[in-house]
Amino acid sequence: MYRLYRYLLILTLLAGAAGCATQTVKSTTFTPIVEDGSPVVEEELLDIGIGIFQPGLDDVPRNREELTFSDVRMAETYFASYQLAQALQNSGNWGVVRVVPGRLESVDLAITGTILQSDGETMRLQMHVQDSTGMTWIDKEYEEVVSKYSYDPRMRRSEDAFQGLFNKIANDLLAYKQRNISADDAVNIRTVSKIQFARDFAPQVFDEYLAENRNGILEVKRLPAQNDPILNRIENIRERDFLYVDALQDYYSNFVRQMETPYTEFRRMSYDEVMKMDRLAADARRNMIMGVAAIIGGLAATQSNNAAAYYSSPVILASGGWLIKDAFDKGDERALHVEALAELGNSLEMELAPQTIELEERTITLSGSVEAQYEQWREILADIYSNEIGEATSSEQ
Amino acid sequence: MTASERRAALDARLDEGFAEFDGMILGERERVQAQADDAGSGVMSGGGSGSGNGGDVGQPGGPLVIASGPQTRGGGIIVPPTANGRQGDFETTQEETFPVPDDIPPGANDDVVARQLREAAMREPDPELREKLWDEYRAYTGIGQ
Numbered sequence: 001m002y003r004l005y006r007y008l009l010i011l012t013l014l015a016g017a018a019g020c021a022t023q024t025v026k027s028t029t030f031t032p033i034v035e036d037g038s039p040v041v042e043e044e045l046l047d048i049g050i051g052i053f054q055p056g057l058d059d060v061p062r063n064r065e066e067l068t069f070s071d072v073r074m075a076e077t078y079f080a081s082y083q084l085a086q087a088l089q090n091s092g093n094w095g096v097v098r099v100v101p102g103r104l105e106s107v108d109l110a111i112t113g114t115i116l117q118s119d120g121e122t123m124r125l126q127m128h129v130q131d132s133t134g135m136t137w138i139d140k141e142y143e144e145v146v147s148k149y150s151y152d153p154r155m156r157r158s159e160d161a162f163q164g165l166f167n168k169i170a171n172d173l174l175a176y177k178q179r180n181i182s183a184d185d186a187v188n189i190r191t192v193s194k195i196q197f198a199r200d201f202a203p204q205v206f207d208e209y210l211a212e213n214r215n216g217i218l219e220v221k222r223l224p225a226q227n228d229p230i231l232n233r234i235e236n237i238r239e240r241d242f243l244y245v246d247a248l249q250d251y252y253s254n255f256v257r258q259m260e261t262p263y264t265e266f267r268r269m270s271y272d273e274v275m276k277m278d279r280l281a282a283d284a285r286r287n288m289i290m291g292v293a294a295i296i297g298g299l300a301a302t303q304s305n306n307a308a309a310y311y312s313s314p315v316i317l318a319s320g321g322w323l324i325k326d327a328f329d330k331g332d333e334r335a336l337h338v339e340a341l342a343e344l345g346n347s348l349e350m351e352l353a354p355q356t357i358e359l360e361e362r363t364i365t366l367s368g369s370v371e372a373q374y375e376q377w378r379e380i381l382a383d384i385y386s387n388e389i390g391e392a393t394s395s396e397q
Numbered sequence: 398m399t400a401s402e403r404r405a406a407l408d409a410r411l412d413e414g415f416a417e418f419d420g421m422i423l424g425e426r427e428r429v430q431a432q433a434d435d436a437g438s439g440v441m442s443g444g445g446s447g448s449g450n451g452g453d454v455g456q457p458g459g460p461l462v463i464a465s466g467p468q469t470r471g472g473g474i475i476v477p478p479t480a481n482g483r484q485g486d487f488e489t490t491q492e493e494t495f496p497v498p499d500d501i502p503p504g505a506n507d508d509v510v511a512r513q514l515r516e517a518a519m520r521e522p523d524p525e526l527r528e529k530l531w532d533e534y535r536a537y538t539g540i541g542q
Contacts, residue, residue, distance in 0.1 A: 250429040391400035
């Protein structure tokens, strides 16, 4: 009997906890972007390269697996990367901010990220930021949970529902820079990125200009001469690289524009479904626990010597049975919402998948052409260098 | 061929490559621009996607962003302009707020939903919508019931 009552107490506490689990704490405060406000010398402005986020499909929480659609997630990687780039660019705190498909070594600040969760209600990102010397600025997880008003057209919000999340990342980046990066540091970072780029095209010339210290941080050992002819040629190449990256931004902005409306609509509808599903799941869980507790209580009452407890036992047993049945009904209702969401997701996948494939193909095609051209330039630069070495040797003789 | 002749020839090859590359990239950008134009959206310069120009949630045809021209670095001092001074900028700081109706009490006891309703109403420039938001706030908090 004692064991029954103890079990009953535990179940009652679990039911109460299940009730508490239905309360969701949401952040309703929108995080605005913070601008530095003070004049920035051009030589200290840091450019930012954002790698296309990883889809994080291996990290989806189990209770969100049925809400995650791989093709939608792949499209989201471009969307989220681009949104972050826009937040950073619009802050005015940085130089050029661009989404790049790879090759982040020669960018002043390289940002990479993984989408851990994205379901209309919650977006969770794992972000990593490091500068060209290899110093890590940020390595942390960001999360935002939005309310239904983020999708309410009456709110007249022109920005993304999760804009606050991207602003938070941008603000943290600025805060780190203000706390830790002096003007000399900024100039040094820019110099290292410049030499990194030059090293990629003329390693025989610039390999020795940088060295890694024992902490793995790149340091400038020698500065190239301002009128170094090889460096001047590489500057011309770097300008072309900027052009190429700008062309990629055209691709991404077009893609984001095309996907924005159906994707936002999907997120709004999936938000509603997620809320209902979570509520039903919590209600079902609570009712199941309470139902079992009631049945155990009823069973305990049938064995009680107390007349009141004994005669009320059928009522307790009956109500316990009803709660369990209701839990199953809620589970079935939840399954309907899962199905509805699956239809939404599949429909959006069908719309986005061809666009994503086209974007990837175009990016690969352009990048391939660009890389082939870069290879030719590397060979020409190597020839020019050999020619200059030969000329210098002849002069000495 | 002398060393300087060879160098000139190599530089000529580089220049040829640059011209080809420029043509390829610019042609590609024109193609993408034409695609964007066919889709019927406007073009914003400076990369300000979704920055307060009528791209409401749920409505079709948000603003198009085509990245601006080559972002080469120049010299001199760049003073970041204020949020209100840049066209198409993302509106965040220094937003105008509107007075609270007399029957609305201070929001110290507001829960998260009431607080968001309050903030939205205080920021809404359209008076009709603003009153509807305050009505929602009143209904939610039970004022006047």
